[in-house]
Every structure is written in structure tokens, then in C-alpha cells.
Amino acid sequence: MNHSRQALFDTLAQVGKAMGNGHRLTLLERLSQGEAPVETLSSCADLTVGNTSQHLQHLRRAGLVTARRDGRQIFYRLTDERIMQLMCLMRGIAETNLAEMERLLGKLFPESDGAGELEAISRDALRSKLERGEVTVLDVRPQDEFQSGHLRGAINIPVEKLEQMLDQLPKNREVVAYCRGPYCFLSREAVRILRSHGFQVRRLEDGYPSWKAAGLPVDRVGT
Structure with missing residues (x-):
């Protein structure tokens, strides 16, 4: 029973790990505006297309984004609009409790x-x-x-x-x-x-x- 409970928390932690990177939060913020291709996302995050794709794969494995192909382009979007609520909560907690934010x-x-x-x-x-x-x-x-x-x-x-x-x-x-x-x-x-x-x-x-x-x-x- 304890093992199963720990496995649940470990799985839940995958979301936290995927979001535990500033570049990935930048990508999520841009995707909260709407679907976008990798090239647009890389420009927004000031990353190479290759690095952007790697970060997006982390987010995809955690179930935070999904992708579709249109010709040669790959477009990404958020899987769940509650992700925006989660980011708002993170921001509010950080601004309230972290002096560095101010x-x-x-x-x-x-x-x-x-x-x-x-x-x-x-x-x-x-x-x-x-x-x-x-x-x-x-x-x-x-x-x-x-x-x-x-x-x-x-x-x-x-x-x-x-x-x-x-x-x-x-x-x-x-x-x-x-x-x-x-x-x-x-x-x-x-x-x-x-x-x-x-x-x-x-x-x-x-x-x-x-x-x-x-x-x-x-x-x-x-x-």
C-alpha cells in the first residue's frame, strides 16, 4: 500500500519536474496565448529550435502540452486550460513568499x-x-x-x-x-x-x- 501511494506521488512529481525550469515556464506562458509552431516558441524563449524541442518533449511527457504536424511544421498547444490556473497559483505563491520576486x-x-x-x-x-x-x-x-x-x-x-x-x-x-x-x-x-x-x-x-x-x-x- 505504501509503495503504491509513493508511486502516485512520484508520478505527480513528473508535472513539477517538467515545470521546474524557467525556459519551460516561458514556453507555457506563450502557449497559454494559443497554439504556436516550434519556430515561434524558440524565438519567444530566446532558444535554438533544437533546445526548444527538447524542452517541449519534457513538457509533453508530463502531459502538459500536445503536438500536431501541419506539413513540415509542428504546432504545440496546452493539453489542459487548468495549466494556466496552476501557473497563476505558482506566481501568487512566489510573489507572496519569495523576497527575490520583489x-x-x-x-x-x-x-x-x-x-x-x-x-x-x-x-x-x-x-x-x-x-x-x-x-x-x-x-x-x-x-x-x-x-x-x-x-x-x-x-x-x-x-x-x-x-x-x-x-x-x-x-x-x-x-x-x-x-x-x-x-x-x-x-x-x-x-x-x-x-x-x-x-x-x-x-x-x-x-x-x-x-x-x-x-x-x-x-x-x-x-
């Missing part, structure tokens, strides 16, 4: 928020504003990620194109920008750009994966 966050986002320019809005507050029709939601991720899934009713303008497409956004209405998640800089950059052009804008406290993991309304292009 130091690293300060290093990643060193800018001052004295003027409130990076003020964030929670998921619940944004949902209420959307239900009342009070806000325009701006997705500043790349187009392929937007097409894989996005907040319902969101406008997609990748952050590098934002200044050339300001006329697509209303100046008399609050804008909420979002991107991949709390460690993504894209929505922060969008807030700075829009504030400099006179827009009333905030960023979503979390990104698309957390919104989706919470069971809130999402859409995909073509659906």
Missing part, C-alpha cells in the same frame, strides 16, 4: 508610477465596466496571438503599430490595454504611449491567460 519585479519594471500612469484595473472591475459598456478594450499582443483568443470585443493593435493607428481608439472613452500577463511589458508601453497622446487609459492587472482561466468571455477570430 527585487526581480523592481528590476524588470523600474519605472516610477508617481503619476499613476501605470495604474492597473482588476479583472472584476473590467468585467463590470464591459457589462455597462463604459470601456474600450485594447489587445496589444501580436496578431497571431490575438487570433488564437482574446477578450470579447477587444480591438487588436500590436504595440509597435499603436502610434500609427491612434485614430482607431476613442478619446472620449476609457481604454484598458492588456497583453500576455503580469510580467509582460507590452501593456505598460501602450499605457505610456496613449497617455502621451491624451488618452484616458489603464492596463489590465493580469493578461489574457488569467482572464480566460477565470472563465470570463473570450472570442477567437473566425468564431
Whole structure:
């Protein structure tokens, strides 16, 4: 009996071992945006295609990702959307209990928020504003990620194109920008750009994966 119980924990530990690598968490974060080919994943994780494939095989053996072939390309996706919830829990535990997280966050986002320019809005507050029709939601991720899934009713303008497409956004209405998640800089950059052009804008406290993991309304292009 004890042997069988230990075997269960050993099997469960395979998930923890597969996620116990920063590069693999980067890959999972990207896959939480939607399906992607190995080449895109390697660029996102700043790895070679070969190294990326090795990490993906670890994740695949642990049941965290699955793959399909389309011609010469192999596309990966998460096997279970609860993986996003697991990553959110990991982040919350680490930010609460590891002092190093605070130091690293300060290093990643060193800018001052004295003027409130990076003020964030929670998921619940944004949902209420959307239900009342009070806000325009701006997705500043790349187009392929937007097409894989996005907040319902969101406008997609990748952050590098934002200044050339300001006329697509209303100046008399609050804008909420979002991107991949709390460690993504894209929505922060969008807030700075829009504030400099006179827009009333905030960023979503979390990104698309957390919104989706919470069971809130999402859409995909073509659906």
C-alpha cells in the first residue's frame, strides 16, 4: 500500500519536474496565448529550435502540452486550460513568499508610477465596466496571438503599430490595454504611449491567460 501511494506521488512529481525550469515556464506562458509552431516558441524563449524541442518533449511527457504536424511544421498547444490556473497559483505563491520576486519585479519594471500612469484595473472591475459598456478594450499582443483568443470585443493593435493607428481608439472613452500577463511589458508601453497622446487609459492587472482561466468571455477570430 505504501509503495503504491509513493508511486502516485512520484508520478505527480513528473508535472513539477517538467515545470521546474524557467525556459519551460516561458514556453507555457506563450502557449497559454494559443497554439504556436516550434519556430515561434524558440524565438519567444530566446532558444535554438533544437533546445526548444527538447524542452517541449519534457513538457509533453508530463502531459502538459500536445503536438500536431501541419506539413513540415509542428504546432504545440496546452493539453489542459487548468495549466494556466496552476501557473497563476505558482506566481501568487512566489510573489507572496519569495523576497527575490520583489527585487526581480523592481528590476524588470523600474519605472516610477508617481503619476499613476501605470495604474492597473482588476479583472472584476473590467468585467463590470464591459457589462455597462463604459470601456474600450485594447489587445496589444501580436496578431497571431490575438487570433488564437482574446477578450470579447477587444480591438487588436500590436504595440509597435499603436502610434500609427491612434485614430482607431476613442478619446472620449476609457481604454484598458492588456497583453500576455503580469510580467509582460507590452501593456505598460501602450499605457505610456496613449497617455502621451491624451488618452484616458489603464492596463489590465493580469493578461489574457488569467482572464480566460477565470472563465470570463473570450472570442477567437473566425468564431
